[in-house]
Amino acid sequence: MNVSATPNEKNFDQETLLVTKTDTKGKITYANRAFIDIVGLKEEDLIGSPHNIVRHPDMPKIIFKYLWEYLQAGTEIHAYVKNICADGSYYWVMANITPSYFAGKVVGYHSTRRKPTQEALSIIIPLYKELLTAEKSGGMSASEKIMNELLQKKGVAYDEFILSF
Ligand SMILES: Cc1cc2nc3c(=O)[nH]c(=O)nc-3n(C[C@H](O)[C@H](O)[C@H](O)COP(=O)(O)O)c2cc1C
Numbered sequence: 225m226n227v228s229a230t231p232n233e234k235n236f237d238q239e240t241l242l243v244t245k246t247d248t249k250g251k252i253t254y255a256n257r258a259f260i261d262i263v264g265l266k267e268e269d270l271i272g273s274p275h276n277i278v279r280h281p282d283m284p285k286i287i288f289k290y291l292w293e294y295l296q297a298g299t300e301i302h303a304y305v306k307n308i309c310a311d312g313s314y315y316w317v318m319a320n321i322t323p324s325y326f327a328g329k330v331v332g333y334h335s336t337r338r339k340p341t342q343e344a345l346s347i348i349i350p351l352y353k354e355l356l357t358a359e360k361s362g363g364m365s366a367s368e369k370i371m372n373e374l375l376q377k378k379g380v381a382y383d384e385f386i387l388s389f
Pocket of ligand 1: 244245246249250274275276277278279280283288291305306307321333334335
């Protein structure tokens with residue numbers, strides 16, 4: 225998706241669930257109507273695309289590193305994610321991503337996203353800014369160090385931290 229970020233935020237209501245499914249590589253295999261509508265792409269352009277088609281440049285890489293580590297270990301994960309829309313606007317979500325099993329094997333992943341609380345965003349937005357700044361100057365190891373120190377200080381794992389607010 226060749227778009228540039230703009231300051232426009234897209235809103236959606238508390239009851240809306242934005243759902244996608246992917247194969248094991250993160251290629252989109254399903255998107256519900258709410259997800260298609262907010263992204264503003266045609267369904268046929270979304271299906272078959274890698275999920276980073278909605279990746280926003282403000283997202284720190286380390287968050288996706290956690291995401292894939294949890295999923296590849298067969299574990300669900302929660303993450304606050306800022307996504308980009310076809311018109312360059314953005315929206316924040318609290319995503320719960322789970323492995324889908326068939327006959328004991330992971331056959332893909334399923335993401336259900338809800339509107340995050342303002343309280344959570346007041347913690348996440350400055351944290352992601354700090355992570356991104358560190359990443360830009362010192363690479364992902366610099367942002368990983370910040371996260372590790374934060375989690376160590378709180379004595380929790382990544383997912384516990386995310387679910388604590
Ligand atoms: C089920 C599922 C849902 C995902 N949803 C998103 C999403 O909404 N936004 C996003 O940027 N990445 C999402 N990802 C992660 C992407 O696959 C990708 O790792 C991320 O966008 C970073 O892209 P990059 O590694 O090319 O920088 C999802 C992955 C899976 C498996």
